[in-house]
Each structure stands twice: as structure tokens, then as C-alpha cells.
Amino acid sequence: MASLNVGGLGEYLREQRRNAQLSLRQLADAAGVSNPYLSQIERGLRKPSAEILQQIAKALRISAETLYVQAGILDERDRGEVETRGVILADPTLDERQKQVLLQIYESFRKENGYGVDDGPAGDGGASSAGTADAS
Structure with a gap:
């Protein structure tokens, strides 16, 4: 670690x-x-x-x-995905429903391109998420 x-x-x-x-x-x-x-x-x-x-x-x-x-708890290689999610969740101009929809679209595009949710490329078994993106 x-x-x-x-x-x-x-x-x-x-x-x-x-x-x-x-x-x-x-x-x-x-x-x-x-x-x-x-x-x-x-x-x-x-x-x-x-x-x-x-x-x-x-x-x-x-x-x-x-x-x-x-x-430094999560691996640096996960930073791009984490930052993308963070920017979406931190955007004050979006309501919670809009944030969740954007995250779902983002995740669907990642899957379509061979990446799983919180994974590296398919089959890579990248670092799993230490928690879900909490947006109440």
C-alpha cells in the first residue's frame, strides 16, 4: 500500500x-x-x-x-476515473438525480470500451473501489 x-x-x-x-x-x-x-x-x-x-x-x-x-490509499492509476467521478459529484450546478444519471452514463461508456466499473481493462482485475460514490 x-x-x-x-x-x-x-x-x-x-x-x-x-x-x-x-x-x-x-x-x-x-x-x-x-x-x-x-x-x-x-x-x-x-x-x-x-x-x-x-x-x-x-x-x-x-x-x-x-x-x-x-x-494515497487508492492506487494512482485509478486517478482519472476517480477525478471524473469527483468532478461530477462536486458540481454545484447539478442536482443529485442529474449527478447519478451522468455517473450511470459514464459507467456505461466505460463498460462499452472494455472497462468494468472500478476496474482496469476487462480481465485486468484493477483496484476495487474502497467505497461507492455517495450522493444522497
């Missing part, structure tokens, strides 16, 4: 939080973590678990996979 990129993760989280126009306290409350703990993550002092990253991703309305890549 890759070593955790905690500093880069913290910077990325701070940027996403600011883009979402949330204070540190608001994000901490929405994610169910303490304000000091979230602050330490953003400053690169703490290594959050995949579960905590998933909670933060849900609160930010981005894919957990995007945070897993930033933290």
Missing part, C-alpha cells in the same frame, strides 16, 4: 471546504468529527482512516475515492 500523503490531503481538504463555502466547524459537524481533529488533518498532522475520509467526503459532497487517492 502506498504511504499516506497527509500534507497533500490536508491542502486538498482545505481547498474543497473553502469551495463548498464551509467553515472548519461546519464541516466538522457535518462529517461527525471534532473541530480540532479536522484542523489537524488539514494541517497534515493526523492520518485519518478510510472511514473518516468517507464521512468527510459525504459532508463535502465529493466522492470518497477522490480523498482516498489524495491520501
Whole structure:
């Protein structure tokens, strides 16, 4: 497993939080973590678990996979797909239904081109997703 990129993760989280126009306290409350703990993550002092990253991703309305890549939990080769999903899920101009439809279309095109959902090329057995793209 890759070593955790905690500093880069913290910077990325701070940027996403600011883009979402949330204070540190608001994000901490929405994610169910303490304000000091979230602050330490953003400053690169703490290594959050995949579960905590998933909670933060849900609160930010981005894919957990995007945070897993930033933290070095998911393999870098999955980054393109993860970023595509993350951009769709983070788009504030789309409602949740539209986001889900776009993701379904994206996945159908990947399958048509020989890629499975969260796989590499067919038969490759690429890295499986550490969580689904949560969009409530």
C-alpha cells in the first residue's frame, strides 16, 4: 500500500471546504468529527482512516475515492476515473438525480470500451473501489 500523503490531503481538504463555502466547524459537524481533529488533518498532522475520509467526503459532497487517492490509499492509476467521478459529484450546478444519471452514463461508456466499473481493462482485475460514490 502506498504511504499516506497527509500534507497533500490536508491542502486538498482545505481547498474543497473553502469551495463548498464551509467553515472548519461546519464541516466538522457535518462529517461527525471534532473541530480540532479536522484542523489537524488539514494541517497534515493526523492520518485519518478510510472511514473518516468517507464521512468527510459525504459532508463535502465529493466522492470518497477522490480523498482516498489524495491520501494515497487508492492506487494512482485509478486517478482519472476517480477525478471524473469527483468532478461530477462536486458540481454545484447539478442536482443529485442529474449527478447519478451522468455517473450511470459514464459507467456505461466505460463498460462499452472494455472497462468494468472500478476496474482496469476487462480481465485486468484493477483496484476495487474502497467505497461507492455517495450522493444522497
